[in-house]
Amino acid sequence: MHIQELISRLQHFWADRGCLIGLPYDLEKGAGTMNPLTFFGALGPKPWNVAYVEPSRRPNDGRYGENPFRVYKHLQMQVILKPSPAKVQELYIQSLEAMGVDLRQHDLRFEEDNWEAPTLGAWGVGWQVMLDGMEISQFTYFQQVGGMDCRPVAAEITYGIERICMFLTGIDNIFDLTWGEVKTDDGVFPVTYRQVRQREEYELSAYSFEHADLDLHWRMFEAFEREGWRLLKDFGHFLSGYEQALKMSHTFNVLDARGAVSTTERPGIIKRIRDLTCGCARAYVAHSEAEEQAVPAPVQGKEVRA
C-alpha cells in the first residue's frame, strides 16, 4: 500500500458516504482540527460532512529525519460528520475494510482517549482506536469548539496516514514507505517517503531546534496577535483573524520546541491564542445566524449509503 493509494481510498470511501472532499489549509498548523473546515464547520446547526488530508507540523517531534517513527510533519486524514450519525462506529469500521484491513484477522479496540485543544477552546470525548495494539485513529465527539457548545455534536475521525501505511505494509521505518510511483517512457520509478521528505525533516528540525530566531518569533507572536484582534474587532473578519491565530499557534510551537517558554508562562500564552480563536468562533456564529435564511436546502432526497 502506497501513501497516495491509502489517501485516495479513504477519500473515495468518505466521498461515497456523503462527505465533501476538502483540501489542506495552506498555513502551518499542528493538527487537522485547526483547518477552518473543521474549526468553523463544527460550529452552528448546519449539517456538515467533510474529509480532507492535512499535513500537521509538530516542531517538538522533529528528529532530523533520523528516527524511524517520529517526524516534524506528518499527514492526518480528517473526517467530520455533523451531526454524528448513529452508526458512526460501523462507518469507521467499513473504512478500515476499504483500506484492506480484514477484521476477521485483527484485534480492534476503542480505548478511552478524551481530546482537548486548549488553543482552540475545544474539547471532546472519544477513543483512540487500537488495531493489534497500535493507535491508528482518534475518534472524538466534539462537545465544545471555540468555547461554545457544539449543537449538534460532530464526530471527528483522524487517521494517522504514515502510521497506518507502515502498519499495513509491515515497514519499520517511515522513510522506507513508498509514496507512489512515477511512470515515464523510461519505466516505473517508485518514490519513497525518504526521497520526498527526509531532507525537509532534517532542515525543519534544524530550524526549530537550532536556527529559528527566537527574538523574531516572540515579536511575530505579538504582531500576529495584534493583527488578529485588529481584523476581528475593526472589521468583524473572523476568517482572516483566525489565520493570525493559526500563525500565533505555530510560532508558539516553534518557541516551545526550543524550550523558550517556561512552564509558568505557558498557560498565559495558550490563553492568548485561545482568546483570539474563541473570538473568531463567536463572530462566525453571529455572522451565520444573521445569514440563517441562506441555509442551502438538501439538494435531493437521496439517502446516503450507510
Place this chain on the structure above:
Amino acid sequence: MSDTHSLLLEIHCEEIPARFLAPLCGECADGIQAFLRDTLKVERPVERFYSPRKLAWRVLDLPLAQADQSETQVGPPQRMCLDANGQPTQTGLKFAEKWGVAFGQVRFEQPTGKKEPCAVVTLTRAGRPTLELLAEALPRIITGLHVPKAMRWGSSEFQFVRPIRNLLCRFGDQVVPFQLDGVVTGASTWGHRLFHLDHPEPVAVPRAEAYESALEAAGIVVGCPERRARLERQIHALAAQAGGRVVADEHLLDTLAEIVEIPTIVMGRFPDSFLTLPKEVLVTSLAEHQKAFCVENAAGELLPCFLTAANRPDDPSGFVQSGNEWVLRARLYDARFFFEEDRKQPLRDRLEKLKHLTFQRELGSYYDKTQRIAALCEAMASSLGLDGTDGRLVAQACKCDLVTLMVGEFPELQGIMGGEYLKREQAHDKVWRAVKEHYQPISADGPVPATDLGAILAIADKLDTVAGCFAVGLIPTGSKDPLALRRAGQGIVRILFERDWNLNPMRVAALALQGVGAKATSPAGATLEALEAFFRDRVAHQLEQAGYPGAVRRSALAAGWTDLVDLKARCEALSAFAEDPRFQSLAQSAKRIGNILKDEPIGGTLDVQALREPQERVLAGLLGDLEGDAERSSLLDNLAELAGPLEAFFAAVMVKCEDPVLRAARIALLRRLQGAFLRVADFSLWQ
C-alpha cells in the same frame, strides 16, 4: 405460570471508558435495589455485569405485582356527619365523595389521638403490576445516574457516558417498555463485533437466566470477574511456557479485564538488545504504552517477551502478535532514544536547569528545594553519627532526573532514572541507591529505603515538602490534601519507625522550617504547632498500622511520642504486659491515682518521715528503683512489682486524711508514682 419473574436490564453503548464501568454499574445497582425495597417491599441481590460496551443488571424472583395496599382516612367527627336522626349530613356525604366511596362504607370510630368518634374509611389500592412500575422507575434511575464526563451526541440533548445504541430489558417473558433518547427497549442485544461479521441479526436473550450463555455464544464474556480470572490463568500459563513468571501488576490485570469483551492473552517478543534498558523502564513502558506484562526469570531478570490482551478469541494469522510487537519496538526505540540522549550529559550537570523548574509557587524552584534538602541531610546525618558529605551530594543529585527526557515521558520513573543514570556514571553504590529509592515508600505497604543514605534523603525530601507547605499555609484539612502531604508525613514516620532511628521528627521539622526561612508566610510558632498535631496523628496511624491495640496506643502516645524508638519499645512492653495477671490491678491503681490527684495542686516535696503506715513506707521505698535510669523493660517489671503494694496501700490508707502534713506527704508520694507511670503510659486512657 410461576408467581415470580426475573428482571434483566442491559444498556448497550459505544465503548465506555474502563474507569467508569464499575462505579456506574454499582450506582445503578444501588438504585434498582432501593426501588425494589421501597416500591415492591422486597430485598433482592442485584447481580452486576459489565464489559466495554455493556452495563447490565439482573434480579431473580421478583413478585409480579405490588401487594395490595390499604390505608385509612380519618374525616370529621361523627356529630358533624350524622344528624339527629342518624342520617348523613352534607359534611358526611362530602367526606364519602372525597374518597370515592358510598356513605354506607363510612365507619365511625375513635382513632388514637382524637377525643371523639370520627368518620373513617379504609381504602384498598390494588398493587400495581411490577412491569409497569419497572417501566416507570428504570429510565428514572438511569437518567439519574451520576455520570462523570457526560457527553452529548448527534442532535440530542440527552447525556450519558457514551452513546446508547441498544436497550434490553426483560421481566419474565415480557419486555419492560421504556425508551431513552429514542432507543426503545427490546428482547435482544448485540454480541461481539467479530460475531456479527457473520451474523447480522441481533442476539435474542430468551430469559434473564440465559443472559451470560446467550452472550458467550455471541463472543462476549459479560462478567468482569470471570474475564479477569480467565486472563490471569492464561498469563501464568504463558509466562511459565516462556520459562519465567509474570512481573505482577494487579492494576494492569484489572484494566485488561475491563477493556476486552472476550479475554485472550497474546504473547509477543521484543529484540534482546532492548534488555540493556533498566528493568523499570521496560516494565513501565510496556505497561503504560502497550498495557503489557513483562516476564522475568527466577533471578528477577527480564526475558525478551511480553503478554497483553486481545479482544478476540484467537490470533489466526499472527497479526495480533506481530502488530503488538511492531508497536512495542517503536515504543522501546523511543525509550532507548530518551535513555541515550539523557546519558549524553552527566546527571548532575542538570542542577542549574532545576532553577527553572517550579517546585511550589511560594517555595521556589526545585533548585531551591535541593539546597534545603542538602542542609537537612547534613544535619540529620550528623545527629545520627553518619557522614554528612554524602548527604549533600545525593541531595543535589536527587532531583536532576526531573528534567531528563525519560522522566518527562514517564513521570513515575522519577528517582529511579536518577539512580540508574548515576549508576551508569560510576557513582558510588550508596549514592545511586539513595537517589533511586528516595521517593519510597510510594504506597502504604510499599518498601521503604533500604540504605541509610536513602532513608535520610527520603526523610529530608518529604520533610522539606511538608514543613515548607505548612509554612506557606498549605495545610491539609478534612478530606482535602491535594499535595499528598499526609502520605509524605506518613512516609517519614514509617521510615523512622522501621529503622529504629532515634530522631525527633519535631526537631528535624524545626530545622526544615529554618530552611524555608523568609519564604514562610505563617508565623513559625503556629506552623510548628500545626506540624506537631500533624505528626502526632501520623505517629498514631503508624502505631495502628503496626497492629498495637487501641488501649496500648492511646496510653503510650499520651506519655510522649517524639522519641519513636522509645514509643515503639513502650508499645511492645505494654502489649506484652497487658497479658500479665498483675496488669489489671496496676492499671486500676494508676487510674485511681489520677483521680485523686486531679484536684490537687502541683508541687510539694515528699517528706518520707511523715508517712506512718507500713504500706505507704513500702511504696516510698520502691521509688528509687522506679525513678532510676533503668531500661524500659525493667521499668515495666518494676511497675509490675508495684501492683501488690499499691493494692495494699489503697486497702489500708486513706489519702485525703485530716492531718494536713500526712495528707501532703501522701499526695506527694502519689505524684512521684504517677511520674513513674507516665514514663511508660497514661493509664487513665486505658480502656
